Amino acid sequence: xxxxxxxxxxxxxxxxxxxxxxxxxxxxxxxxxxxxxxxxxxxxxxxxxxxxxxxxxxxxxxxxxxxxxxxxxxxxxxxxxxxxxxxxxxxxxxxxxxxxxxxxxxxxxxxxxxxxxxxxxxxxxxxxxxxxxxxxxxxxxxxxxxxxxxxxxxxxxxxxxxxxxxxxxxx
Amino acid sequence: xxxxxxxxxxxxxxxxxxxxxxxxxxxxxxxxxxxxxxxxxxxxxxxxxxxxxxxxxxxxxxxxxxxxxxxxxxxxxxxxxxxxxxxxxxxxxxxxxxxxxxxxxxxxxxxxxxxxxxxxxxxxxxxxxxxxxxxxxxxxxxxxxxxxxxxxxxxxxxxxxxxxxxxxxxxxxxxxxxxxxxxxxxxxxxxxxxxxxxxxxxxxxxxxxxxxxxxxxxxxxxxxxxxxxxxxxxxxxxxxxxxxxxxx
Numbered sequence: 359x360x361x362x363x364x365x366x367x368x369x370x371x372x373x374x375x376x377x378x379x380x381x382x383x384x385x386x387x388x389x390x391x392x393x394x395x396x397x398x399x400x401x402x403x404x405x406x407x408x409x410x411x412x413x414x415x416x417x418x419x420x421x422x423x424x425x426x427x428x429x430x431x432x433x434x435x436x437x438x439x440x441x442x443x444x445x446x447x448x449x450x451x452x453x454x455x456x457x458x459x460x461x462x463x464x465x466x467x468x469x470x471x472x473x474x475x476x477x478x479x480x481x482x483x484x485x486x487x488x489x490x491x492x493x494x495x496x497x498x499x500x501x502x503x504x505x506x507x508x509x510x511x512x513x514x515x516x517x518x519x520x521x522x523x524x525x526x527x528x529x
Numbered sequence: 530x531x532x533x534x535x536x537x538x539x540x541x542x543x544x545x546x547x548x549x550x551x552x553x554x555x556x557x558x559x560x561x562x563x564x565x566x567x568x569x570x571x572x573x574x575x576x577x578x579x580x581x582x583x584x585x586x587x588x589x590x591x592x593x594x595x596x597x598x599x600x601x602x603x604x605x606x607x608x609x610x611x612x613x614x615x616x617x618x619x620x621x622x623x624x625x626x627x628x629x630x631x632x633x634x635x636x637x638x639x640x641x642x643x644x645x646x647x648x649x650x651x652x653x654x655x656x657x658x659x660x661x662x663x664x665x666x667x668x669x670x671x672x673x674x675x676x677x678x679x680x681x682x683x684x685x686x687x688x689x690x691x692x693x694x695x696x697x698x699x700x701x702x703x704x705x706x707x708x709x710x711x712x713x714x715x716x717x718x719x720x721x722x723x724x725x726x727x728x729x730x731x732x733x734x735x736x737x738x739x740x741x742x743x744x745x746x747x748x749x750x751x752x753x754x755x756x757x758x759x760x761x762x763x764x765x766x767x768x769x770x771x772x773x774x775x776x777x
Binding site for chain 1: 543576631656657659666687706707710741742745747749751
């Protein structure tokens with residue numbers, strides 16, 4: 359349950375620090391009350407957004423195919439930062455169509471990165487997939503080969519996909 | 530001897546560390562003559578002690594000027610006790626300058642980026658952070674051509690900032706401070722030093738942005754294209770008019 363700013367200020371610093379610990383907020387050991395309260399409120403907002411997104415997903419009917427389910431969620435995804443490049447390798451020339459190539463995707467979300475399999479997914483589909491995998495919670499517009507694209511854009515071999523993470527605002 | 534004019538804008542959590550490290554480094558580089566200008570309209574307060582480096586309570590530029598003067602005799606130091614605004618920026622920054630931007634708002638980043646994009650030669654290194662992560666952007670412009678994207682090119686939050694300049698804020702707004710960590714500020718300052726070293730000493734302009742994340746102990750640098758822009762000629766005087774033809 360979320361606590362209001364007033365409720366938080368009614369608590370002692372040790373109680374607030376315990377809340378921070380429970381919420382996974384670090385670095386508050388010697389922080390002032392104002393800062394601790396701000397951090398908790400900020401984290402509560404993030405949790406609310408995550409919960410809202412999870413509810414939306416749960417409300418959707420069971421998809422008939424994986425690709426359809428992924429493509430359905432595009433506009434409200436919340437990945438904030440990713441950058442990737444796609445490489446396709448012809449590994450099975452005699453295989454049936456669709457199974458000849460193996461496509462891998464290097465994706466980074468801000469400072470995080472990883473290799474992921476991608477086969478002709480839309481930008482929105484990839485963002486949804488990576489939002490889950492990378493546990494990031496805000497989505498910028500996808501940029502393919504340096505050009506902004508719609509979430510429905512289907513990635514081709516050789517494309518480079520990037521979602522930009524917002525710049526740090528403080529200093 | 531090569532002369533560099535280095536402007537450090539913002540002397541808070543990032544800038545107060547950054548100017549120290551840059552001054553220390555160049556103080557012992559015999560091939561360089563450094564003019565460093567410290568710019569900030571804000572003042573240090575006792576509550577800043579946990580994550581900002583300063584020796585007195587006064588205007589930040591004044592205090593850091595005194596601190597650096599006492600330590601680094603080979604650096605030619607000056608200071609400016611104002612915030613950067615669209616009205617005064619042309620008096621503060623000049624062609625050929627190196628700008629180390631360590632401010633706490635996107636609007637100042639937008640103002641500085643826009644001004645620098647009108648200079649022929651400039652190196653602009655900008656850092657910022659949130660509570661546990663941060664990033665550094667590197668904008669290099671040579672002979673009137675962008676070598677890397679501008680701060681605003683891939684960052685709509687900077688191109689169309691939702692925040693205010695410090696000069697536009699009320700006292701209450703200025704007093705509001707979201708929590709920050711010293712080690713994160715220090716991480717940004719260190720990456721800005723790396724960027725400065727790469728661009729100035731190594732003459733290497735490759736990466737345009739780097740992100741780091743403290744909890745996961747990761748950092749990742751990005752190579753991004755300079756967007757295509759329209760350049761129009763001003764019929765009145767023949768000067769170039771830069772237009773954001775491809776604003777991402």
